Amino acid sequence: MKKLLFTLICATTLVFTSCSNDPHQEKEVQDQNQAVAAKKSVSKTQQEIDNLLKHFTTQDYHSSVSSLTKEEVQKDMAMKLLPKCKQLLMENGYTEDDINKFGDDYKTIILTAFNLKK
Secondary structure, eight states, rough: OOOHHHHHHHHHHHHHHOOOOOOOHHEEEEEEEHHHHHHHHHHHHHHHHHHHHHHTTSSHHHHTTSSSSSHHHHHHHHHHHHHHHHHHHHHHHHHHHHHTTTTTTHHHHHHHHHHOOO
């Protein structure tokens, strides 16, 4: 249903844009296209995080960390999630400075990114 609505909106926008040479309208279309592209990349990053979380439940992963303590496994998971979570924050308007304010508190970074996913 969302795809159909999106296609209808795009088709309508194309019709009106092709019928007009209004520079303001062209700017609006470009802004809409950029917003759609940003949502796609966010979805991709969210999907990568979800895939990583699924990987943590596999037998292969459990075998690879079987010799580690519970705390070491948690840290391993966090270190693998951290880059994707930072990327998700950046895609949602956080700047490098904002992320640097978290310091080395990777738990806060991950939790903040997970709150964005909802």
